[in-house]
Amino acid sequence: MAASCAAARGLSVLVLEKQPYAGAKFCYSGMGAAPVSNTKIDVSRFHGRNARFVSDALAALPLPELRKWFADAGLQLEDAPYYGIVQAPGGGGEVIEALGQHLESWHDSQHVTGIERAADGFVVTRESDTPLKAKAVVLATGAANLPQLGGSNDGCRIAQSLGHSIEAETAALVPISVAEDWVTKIPGVWMDVGLQVMHGKRSLANSVGSMLFTGSGLTGEVVFNVSRVIEPALSAGAELELAVNFHPNLSSEDVAQWMFRVFGERSREPVDRTIDHILPARLGIELLRRQKVKRGARVMQMDERQREGLLREMLDTRLKIRGTLGLRAAEGVSGGVNVREVDPRTFESKLVPNLFMVGQLLDVQGDWGGFEQHFSLASGWLAGHSVLKNSD
Ligand SMILES: Cc1cc2nc3c(=O)[nH]c(=O)nc-3n(C[C@H](O)[C@H](O)[C@H](O)COP(=O)(O)OP(=O)(O)OC[C@H]3O[C@@H](n4cnc5c(N)ncnc54)[C@H](O)[C@@H]3O)c2cc1C
Structure with missing residues (x-):
């Protein structure tokens, strides 16, 4: 979502995904229903000391706007007959396709191993390729649950290397x-x-x-x-x-x-x-x-x-x-990047300019059934609209 929104603004965007297929973890979620949101989406469905952190994202992209965003991308979301889940009629693959609509460069099997600050932005290192330069980076690496589907704590490790503090990740939605x-x-x-x-x-x-x-x-x-x-x-x-x-x-x-x-x-x-x-x-x-x-x-x-x-x-x-x-069976995590160090209106780091962090990587916990997905998409939407805003 972040990449798509940034690309729609005319920015040059590169997505680096370590799995052979982007979105595998998402497509597997919600017992295969791949929920995009929930008809009951609301701040009250988020928990813990950081629950209110999600307010700006949910207000910026409420459910009707999220439906409209996907409709404009050619995908009519539907309400599943159970749990209030909002999903694509043909499953998660349709969501990934709609999200990719503005993206020319989508690189699968690209394992990001580190991000360092450089004179004019960042240097992004990859496991089996040359380093890349970027003016801004959006970290959307998810969390350490379900390592068998690509879940990892890479995002936390990278954020920590850039000076962020991390709340230890433990199994949630499990x-x-x-x-x-x-x-x-x-x-x-x-x-x-x-x-x-x-x-x-x-x-x-x-x-x-x-x-x-x-x-x-x-x-x-x-x-x-x-x-x-x-x-x-x-x-x-x-x-x-x-x-x-x-x-x-x-x-x-x-x-x-x-x-x-x-x-x-x-x-x-x-x-x-x-x-x-x-x-x-x-x-x-x-x-x-x-x-x-x-x-x-x-x-x-x-x-x-x-x-x-x-x-x-x-x-x-x-x-x-x-x-x-445990984390191998968990659909979510408790813990992640400390949200006090992230601006909830833009998802930019308060410590590192031009570094954005979104989605499940952050220490935010929502209920099962599309709530975390909605937050992930809405935070990506805000980051995609905010990244390099001053250089538009
Ligand atoms: C089985 C399952 C069921 C779920 N059910 C629900 C549900 O019902 N309701 C709900 O709200 N939430 C649910 N969730 C959680 C929900 O899927 C996540 O909150 C949401 O997908 C998070 O989106 P994200 O983009 O932050 O991370 P993800 O969707 O996890 O995407 C992160 C991506 O980053 C990639 N990546 C990680 N590290 C690197 C690296 N170093 N280099 C390159 N790429 C990397 C990963 O391969 C992955 O594709 C479920 C999750 C799972 C796994």
Whole structure:
């Protein structure tokens, strides 16, 4: 986006991409949906101490303007029928093509190894080619997640070599593993839940949305959205729990009434069968087992304590967090270039004139489902309109 906007202004632009195909990581994102934005894009979907840093970028290129930008480039974005995702009808490749429309020079398989300041700009060194001179540089190298798809901390290393400070990168938008074995025994169970990461009585992050049980733990929108706080807290020695509410859209009184009504109407039925009126059956059976309800027992054989225990589990199951699946499985990162050293109106470094830094390289965390992508594109848009502005 930065390159395209700068080229549209008549600047001579060269894109250097280390992968054989630019945009591979983006095309893989959002479970292959390659989200460009989200219909709920808003500053409130960004988190941590730097959340407000994204405001200028989102205001400069709000969703209607982003749609218009792509429409002018010949691509009508569409709203996916799930998660509010905004995407290209034919997938991420169409987005990359639209972004490349103004670019004459797009060089794949060009691994940038360093950037140094020079008399009139920068010298950019490449792994297997001669160094290049540039008046300005936009660093858009993403983050260190998914190294198997090109993710690296090159951008942080280069920014640091130019004097910037870096917040350590840890996995975000990532599946979570928990100590309780039963969680991994019901892979494929999927439902909307309310999820909180608890440190003692303090909630460190919370979200409502879909969660999927897998053979290695928990994943899905809501898990991704709370995962950013886990690695920093665990490495500071905190013991963390997940608090799961399996009926987040009902009050606890409504859930209680519902459960007691269902049990009242089916008191002679096996509880293993009845449970699927209030929970996915495989999950329900695990929660019943935790209440020591025998397989095959009838509803009327459940005692008061077991009913109360099941109700408590439906509203507030506690799971001990072991960790995340790490940077190799993470769709985002927490950490990156310190944004206090970057101007949010232009994305130019406050320390190095004519150096711009955009996207996931910066220490900004957004929710899963197109929020980080929108910020990446909007920050690129601002950088592309600001780079070498005074020499226009
Ligand atoms: C699997 C997956 C799923 C995701 N899902 C979502 C989602 O649902 N919602 C959301 O908002 N965000 C999601 N993200 C994050 C989102 O894709 C990123 O925030 C966004 O793509 C960042 O854009 P970027 O341009 O900053 O970095 P990237 O898209 O990562 O692009 C950086 C590029 O720089 C190249 N590069 C790196 N180092 C060098 C170097 N030294 N020399 C030359 N080139 C280099 C890389 O090869 C890469 O092509 C997901 C990411 C992944 C990987």
